[in-house]
Amino acid sequence: MTAQVITVTSGKGGVGKTTAVANLATALAADGKKVVCIDGDIGLRNLDVIMGLENRIVYDIVDVIEGRCKLKQAMIRDKHHPDMYLIPAAQTRDKNAVSPSDMVRICNDLRPDTDFIIIDSPAGIERGFRNAIAAADRVLVVTNPEVSAVRDADRVVGILEAEEKSNPALILNRLNPTLVRNNDMLSAEDVLDLxxxxLIGIVPEDESVIIGSNRGAPVVTDAKSRAGQAFRNIAKRIQGEAVPFMDLEQQGGIWGAIQKLTGRK
Incomplete structure (x- = not known):
């Protein structure tokens, strides 16, 4: 067992990185994988809330780095999946409390006993972002189909290439097919061209995502949610399975074009 380290990043804040981390980790754990989530957003942690673990925090990642606890003491076991853990961010420190080499060391310590390590990157492209990508074997870039979010994602892709983090993959979040059809939102094909x-996944706009996040219950556990199904599909693709993209329109149109573009049709 040697873990694959996956960093989830974006550039722009508020596009759904943390929600994606919680849902992908939960889906991987439901598939029988041992998963450790690391909240890399020092000073602004939120992953614990979305995972419903905020009341269980005793130690955080900075405590590990500064020697106040052992790594295993900072790992919070999930309530529903015994092989899923969270290492929370420090709430009262800034991003300079962690260095890229610290993140590499922690991930290397976790690798032998874990299938996947998923790092939640902070927004932006400063120190916290560089910490989050330092140990990454693979980077998933999350964006909404908004011009400003896509522009920031493009900047992140350029930095990843410069840092030799090759082959990042895209999660397009909160796509609304009706707005796309009315030319009021960028289509998935537009974003891919830019x-x-x-492309590793498209997550449709779904109010159950917010409800699940507020309850500390990732939407991936909701069998009726289209967004939950999309996250489950992404988790399968992360594991190397060839899963077709959902037809959110229930007809041809852009989805046929996307599947052709990604070689799945």
């Missing part, structure tokens, strides 16, 4: 990276 970013020029591999």
């Amino acid at each position: 970013l020029g990276i591999q």
Whole structure:
């Protein structure tokens, strides 16, 4: 067992990185994988809330780095999946409390006993972002189909290439097919053309995502949610399975074009 380290990042805040981390980790754990989530957003942690673990925090990642606890003491076991853990961010420190080499060391310590390590990157491209990508074997870039979010994602893709973090993959979040059809939102094909990276998943707009996040219950556990199904599909693709993209329109149109574009049709 040697873990694959996956960093989930974006550039722009508020596009759904943390929600994606919680849902992908939960889906991987439901598939029988041992998963450790690391909240890399020092000073502004939220992953614990979305995972429903905020009341269980005793130690955080900075406590590990500064020697106040052992790594295993900072790992909070999930309530529903005994092989899923969270290492929370420090709430009262800034991003300079962690260095890229610290993150590499922690991930290397976790690798032998874990299938997946998923790092929640803070928004932006400063120190916290560089910490989050330092140990990454793979980077998933999350964006909404908004011009400003896509522009920031494009900047992140350029930095990843410069840092030799090759082959990032795209999660397009909160796509609304009705707005796309009315030319009021960028289509998935538009975003793919602009970013020029591999597509690993499209998550439709779904109010159950917010409800689940507020309750500390990731939407991936809701069998009726389209967004939950999309996250489950992404988790399968992370594991190497060839899962077709959902037809959110229930007809041809852009989805046929996207599947052709990604070689799945």
